[in-house]
Amino acid sequence: MASDRNIRILTVAQALGGANAPIVISLGGLVGQQLSADPSLMTLPVSLLNLGLALGTLPAASVMRRFGRRSGYVFGACIGMVAGLVSTFGILHASFILFCMGTATAGLYSSYVQSYRFAAADNVFGAERQKAIARVMAGGLIAAIVGPQLVIWSRNMLPGMPFAGSFLSQAGLAALSLPVLLLLDRSSPSNLNEATNVTDRPLLAILATPKYLIAIVTGIVSYGLMTFVMTASPIAMVGHGLSISQATLGIQWHILAMYGPSFITGRLMARFGKERLAAIGLLLMATSAVVALSGTNLAHFWGGLVLLGVGWNFGFLGATAMVADCHTPTERSKVQGANDFLVFGTVATASFFSGSLLHSGGWQTINWIVVLTVVLVLIPLVWTLTRRSSSLRLER
Template sequence: MGIVEATFRDRIDVAASRNVWVLTAAQSLGGANSPSVISLGGLVGQHLASDPAAATLPVSMLNLGLALGTLPAAAVMRRFGRRTGYILGATLGTIAGIVATIGIVRSSFVIFCLGTLMAGFYSAYVQSYRFAATDGLTGAGRDRAISRVMVGGLIAAIIGPQLVIWTRNALPGHAFAGSFLSQAMLALLAVPILLALRRPAAPAAVHATAAANRPLAQMLASPRYLLAVATGVVSYGLMTFVMTAAPMAMAGHGHSVDSASLGIHWHVLAMFGPSFFTGRLMARFGKERMAATGLLLIGGSALIALSGLDIAHFWGSLILLGLGWNFGFIGATAMVAECHSPSERGKAQGANDFMVFGTVACASFFAGSLLHSSGWSTINWLVLPAVAFILVPLVWRAASLPGNR
């Protein structure tokens, strides 16, 4: 029996470890999708939209597609498996880049927005890579897998802006059309990588609960699951809320566009850079403690922003915001991953991402208008009660775990 169990465990470890590297590589390509649209959508919108107020609509359509695509993506993967679902997602990403390119070439704002909406659907699949990395793993191995896949986001954050620079004039007379065409090529390159994905067998410790398949309403009534989801919602929602408003606030307070762009660059590096060690920190201190630390950092970023309007205040706030997002969102993802059985993962993960990215979509829609009507200080004052609302039960949960874990 011992030999059989050891062979079973080794087979799990090989397949699961392979999948983590496959998904990290796919994240490095697919993760560049959103930064490309976010950095260019408004610029292209200014050129194509008849109403200047609609210039940022392409970026909003990306976020809308991401929110609307989470539940269908989860249903596809539940029915046909992760690999088939991810290949479908990469195919959508390829088509999205082509459609957006056609929109630019034909000077059609509607077609371009359709392309960015489809890019959001692709992002719905990409965002679930972090959950797929946990399949077949338990405990600290699962936490490290989530963190490792998020390292791919750091690579994507570098690839995306560079791609824009290298290819923006690739199609003469159609600025940025080449950038979206190359975004389609990145999605296409992800297909052969995703074909290497394998389905690991469930660990022996999980088989006892594998048959559990609660209705979603019952899962949402679980305080443990609800706290995990709420932590992700607040971490990602607040980050988007502040990050969307920050460049406009910097420009409005006399700082240059280059300074604003550099601030966002450091913010993105702070978002993904800690992923090299976040998994180890969760293994040592516990995912709840790491998520609570992330929320504290997000609250600290708001206090820095409220303390002044110099470029150092903006940059310091954005860097701390990125660090807080990393600890908060990765911690929340690990919390969600341990709240469900294998048969419940499609519902649990799909519902989580729908709520998280639905909030992100709303935050991106309303941040600009709230900044215009109420100012940068109001944006940051609103961060503090939202952090406190989740921080209190999260700290209580962390303190109540065995060994204070």
């Protein structure tokens, strides 16, 4: 089937494009420290990655709505190549501003990569749609390994210019994704805009529907809280006496926990329902905060990060499947674009404020915020599930 072929292609593209963000996250602060005259700005390149991702979601959706998914993704990969080259030139010329422009552009590229999960749901229905989303996201597991390993292998590739080779490799991965994306079937992208006579609803009308609102909020909380905690975790671990190596390994386990469950998440959604799995994901995130609140030794940090990763997987993929059920084919681009704008806008905000809140309120404050936020979101989500179960019983 063409759809199954496209899912395999998107999984490979996710493995290549998904390595973009880990490279910037791993090195952005170190290069910023090296290039910035103001130490307080050293994490700005990473924050600009998240800001570029948030700002790029709506333009990316517009491009794909007009020209189709395949053309949009090829254009996105070209942006990724430019991002890596600009960052490389920034390092070569010791220009902090140029380097920041490169990482912000990398965020624009990520706005295309993030929508691969929605493309997997095109022309796939029912339980197969949920499995398709999870299969593509499984490519993120490969990206989580490829990105850090590429940093290690290429960081000294250009003599006397530490890390320049890593960003040159970032451009290379985007270039490798081009021939892969060109294999996508032309009939599967968002070229259904004129294929139906169904009238588009205004975006505000769609936003007002409880089903879409709950899906968006679930995605915002899943991704936003994960970023909030992950950004603060390495600082907190080192601050509580653990080594940098232990902190780095903890983040690696967290990323593996984020993407590893994707091989079974689709089947779990098909069996238990996407809303129920999303609720379980949020509960796991709250549990991770409880574990973190119970102590500050290595097991507490690592155990919390692993639970946080699995919770993100269930919550975010469940929310993605919920959004995919909230629109008609003609509404696809604007609904998905608005969702990603709100989700990744929150992610950018979380990355900006996580460090300062850790500094002012401490590690326990970070985790209490997670618990309280999850409780607030679980109330309407569980209420929706309860109403649906009651309706099904009455129909029988």
